[in-house]
Amino acid sequence: MARESSNSDLQILLDSIKSSDVVESRVQLLAKLRESDLPEKTYLASIVESLTTFWEDFTCLDASQCMLNKAILLVAAKYVDSDLSGCLVQFLALGTKASTWCGKHLKMTLMSSADSQEEEHCDCFFQLLLDFLSLSAAIVMALTRYPFLTDNDSTIIVERFVSEQLNLTKDVVSETKRINNYGSEILKVAQMVIDAVMRLCKEYSLAVNWIPGMQDLRRMKTAWTIKKLILGTML
Numbered sequence: 001m002a003r004e005s006s007n008s009d010l011q012i013l014l015d016s017i018k019s020s021d022v023v024e025s026r027v028q029l030l031a032k033l034r035e036s037d038l039p040e041k042t043y044l045a046s047i048v049e050s051l052t053t054f055w056e057d058f059t060c061l062d063a064s065q066c067m068l069n070k071a072i073l074l075v076a077a078k079y080v081d082s083d084l085s086g087c088l089v090q091f092l093a094l095g096t097k098a099s100t101w102c103g104k105h106l107k108m109t110l111m112s113s114a115d116s117q118e119e120e121h122c123d124c125f126f127q128l129l130l131d132f133l134s135l136s137a138a139i140v141m142a143l144t145r146y147p148f149l150t151d152n153d154s155t156i157i158v159e160r161f162v163s164e165q166l167n168l169t170k171d172v173v174s175e176t177k178r179i180n181n182y183g184s185e186i187l188k189v190a191q192m193v194i195d196a197v198m199r200l201c202k203e204y205s206l207a208v209n210w211i212p213g214m215q216d217l218r219r220m221k222t223a224w225t226i227k228k229l230i231l232g233t234m235l
Contacts, residue, residue, distance in 0.1 A: 010036065010043065014050045023064040026054070030071035034078055044079055045087035051076055052094040059105045066105075066124040069098070073131045080138040085146050089154070092161045095139050098132055099164040103171055110178055126182040129172070133189040136165050140196035144203045159225050162197055169193050 013036065017029045038044060051072050060066055076094060084091060109125050112118045143158065169190045176183045 006037075007040070007043065010038075010047075014047070017054060018050070023068050027067050027071045030054075030068070030075055034071075034075045038079070041083060042086065044082070044084075045090050048076060048079070048087055048090035048094055052090065052097055055094065055097055055101065057097070057101065059101065059108050060121075063121040063124040066121065066128050069101070070124070070128040070131060073098070073128065073135055077131065077135050077138070080135060080142065084142045088142060088146055089157060091139050091142065092157050095136055096157075096161045096164050099136065099161075099168045102129055102132055103164075103168045106168075106171055106175065110175060123181070126179060126186065130182065130185055130189055133169070133172070133186065133193055136168075137189070137192040137196045140165065140193065140200050144196075144200050162200070162225075165193055166197060 010033075013029060013033055017026050017033070020026045020029065033047075038047075054072055055069060056065065060069075076091070080091065105125055106129070109118075109122050112122075140162070172179075172186055172190045176187050179186055
């Protein structure tokens with residue numbers, strides 16, 4: 001009964017976040033979600049899938065949207081170092097969507113950063129970017145711990161995720177000098193993403209020697225694709 005009650009409370013909280021039209025209320029509810037205990041491990045996939053749904057595709061016009069997305073990242077960060085064997089695809093989906101959004105927002109932020117009225121918004125976004133790059137590196141490291149390439153669809157998901165992370169990292173590194181107060185911190189975390197991707201590529205390459213069959217071929221193909229993506233990022 002206690003477990004059923006916990007599951008019900010968590011679902012009610014997720015539904016409340018989804019139905020709320022007020023950004024500040026959603027931020028508060030996400031903070032409550034982050035403080036809540038997970039009723040059971042199998043519920044994590046549903047939570048991360050909901051976080052991806054909560055993340056809006058459009059770039060924000062003020063700091064409130066950044067605050068909302070930062071709150072989403074804080075919830076994801078709470079669980080990223082736990083057992084992700086049953087929810088990697090959900091974390092990859094969140095990471096891919098958030099990375100695309102961050103890349104668009106970075107360009108918009110750099111164009112408007114000269115406007116003093118945008119200072120608070122810029123600070124909020126760069127703090128969010130730091131959080132996301134840390135999460136991105138952790139997700140990549142999770143890929144080295146769990147067998148994930150079970151079919152062609154999973155291979156495509158991994159390759160797209162890695163591509164988006166490297167594209168964002170390349171943009172961040174190239175614009176570091178224009179990111180005044182956060183440049184050195186962001187550069188340090190961006191390097192963590194690159195290091196994690198290179199380790200993933202190495203792990204997949206080594207796995208070719210001992211994983212038989214189609215999964216062996218998928219890892220080899222993905223390793224080569226990641227290598228090409230890394231080289232493309234460095235050009």
